[in-house]
Amino acid sequence: MSALGAPLRRLEGTAKVTGAARYSFEHTPDGCVYAWPVQSTAAMSRIIAIDVDAVLAMPGVVDVITADDAERLEDADDGELMVLQSSNVAYRGQVVALVVAESLETAREAATRLRVDYQTGDVDAVLEPGHPKLYAPDEVNAGFPTDTSVGDIDQALAQAHAVVDHTYSTPAQFNSPMEPHATVATWSDGRLDVFESSQGSSSTVQILSTLFGIPAADITVDSQHVGGGFGAKGSPRPNVVLAVMAARRVGRPVKLAYTRQMMFALAGYRTPTFSRIRLAAGEDGRLLGLAHDAISQTSTIEEFTEQTAESSRHMYAAPHRSTSHRVAALDVPTPRWMRAPGEMPGMFALESAIDELAHEMGIDPVELRVLNEPASDPESGKDFSSRHLVDCLRRGAAAFGWEGRDPAPGVRRDGRWLVGTGVASALYPAMVMPSSARVTARRDGDYLVEINAADIGTGARTVLAQVTADRLGVDVDRVDIRIGVSSLPQASIAGGSAGTASWGWAVSKASLALVDRLKDEAVPDDGLSAEADTADDIEAMADVDRHAYGAHFAEVRVDLDSGEIAVSRMLGVFAAGRILNSRTARSQFIGGMTMGVSGALHEHGVMDAVHGDYANHDLATYHVAACADVPDIRVEWLDEHDDQLNPVGGKGIGEIGNVGAAAAVANAVWHATGVRVRDLPIQPDALVRHLPMRG
């Protein structure tokens, strides 16, 4: 039996459930000291004075580093990493000093005592439609075009039988991996060794090499266990730069971990978004026009534009179309990637609007989507490598019991609860990035696969061992795997749902090369290896449109008295190419959907307009879904074969569960109550005054 697709347990599972798996901060080199960042308490300001001496005099304080005396860094093309380089402060929460002390307790105490005086300016930190600072960036995240236009959207709107024109918003959301960002940095004899919580340490090495002006060959970054990231650890954040800087300066190993509160300013987050969606439909429900105009924020030190309207370029057929992105540089921390950047907020908007159109036209929401299924990519005209959205919708509808659903909103009661159901589509690009791997046959008959992949909870170790075993034609337990250290063959980050496809390709290619060598070579004492790199293969790929698809179905209950919303049932059906491990894949889909429920109902970064900071910057006030908020989520997938992807045949599954899930919940809330909420999160205050009295 092939190892591919088998529900293998995670190879590092025992280490994780017994507490033996060590995450970055859990390495404590001899003689280490602790560093604690001091954050600005003023947005958009200038530091006038820092009373370093008072803190340096405290027992146990080793050093205080400020912009006055920090070493100068080379620009690595990320403004957030230029820490302690200037006395200008761009946002509240930015690092203005670093305290180094003999113990964690002293470092924390000293950091709170460090007095910093600021000259403050006016704070501009609240994104709104029509904000005067909105501009068109050259491109948006992941290199997508800022604006696109096909046909004449105004003409389509003028001629339509039905028009939907609404603005939908999503708030600032915070990735909040359970392991806060952390670094342990040690310099010895000019070499730098780092333990870092990272989604991809190969790129961390390159960036540290640039920032600190040392050869990449002299740097090792170890990220063997990573406590989640969801994009927040996709590129280095200030923590690693600060720790490395401090370790060089004090000549001792340095440990630095963000507090949970620091995570909200210094780890990246999802920008708030506003999406105006305009749909123009003909009498039969077919779209004549589709427009998506998105706005988002960035900081004043780094431009990041969420690609919010990108998904609307691919979802539905319509001859007239237009999309745009505008961004405002505000006095806020720089937003970054958070699980399905672009698709999550964009598809909340589009899939809510489609639901509104279905109601307006009296067409079942599943059927309206089927009706608008394109034959090729609706903007580019490219062929699909495969597209089974309709199959996901149909199969999901059957499994969920959608048939015979009464479309009328606000009419189903179960005791004190109003009950409703909703559907939404999902899509996510199937990407692949260049990677390399080495596979070695050992004298004892076992194999070793080495690749600097990162396992942030996806089960990467396990599926890559499965791919190797499959290609070599051996049992998985004869394959050892080493990942998560930058000295291994270089590989792409765990991001863009492209990890397994990218790494799997490299591992597959190296395995097949080894099989070739083993045909006419004996295994010497130190083993026989083959290496492979996929850069050229990826370059040569055909120019087709590659996406994974899915359909979410949700049932919600809304309490008549309080407006409390509970998701009671949820089903996701996905078409994501070949599924390589049914056990871990199911968990990942469920995890994405769980984050979708969390975003739909709970997560809400609240900007303090006066001070320019997210006021609810901890886990007591920034609510993420807890166990009691999450129903029994069911997941199914299609047996999809797509030979235009990559040799392992997977499209990526890390993010698609979080795309469309919030819209399915929002649509179900509308079906339950008749109240359309266009701003996430949906909370009782938006519903309660509209609900009927309980009879």
Place this chain on the structure above:
Amino acid sequence: MTPPVTTQRVDLEVNGVQHACDLDPRTTLLDALREHLDLTGSKKGCDHGQCGACTVLVDGRRTNSCLLLAVAAEGSTVTTIEGLGGPDLPHPVQEAFLEHDAYQCGYCTPGQICSAVGMLDEAAQGWPSVVTDDLTDAGELGTDEIRERMSGNICRCGAYVNIVTAIAAVDA
């Protein structure tokens, strides 16, 4: 030369082993475990009692070790994830987490497992929760009870569905 920071002797019993520690009195039990005793299985997710990642058993009861000063744990018996079971002899809850894939990144996992062990004991003693209908029935926990009682442990990977399944399997 700065004078040394004050430390004091703290005797801790962890996983059946006595440790004579020399600790800054501000040290939490969590930091004593992680930074001084090299027991890094207990995790720090928030340091403020908001996430449950640091959950250990103190005298058998689940406790956020980030909210307890190490000095206050003197005289108590502390059980961490390392003390529940190891690779050779995993605790039934650890085994159920493996079988039901009740974790992804694994960072909340030791806290979830310690919390589940403490929670099952609370339920066995007849402690009700906010969703308990019948205060006299100490029978098997349903999934609603497990969800409610495990809501002090956040899992950002979203493993709750499998966590509930795993705990229900142990309780059955």
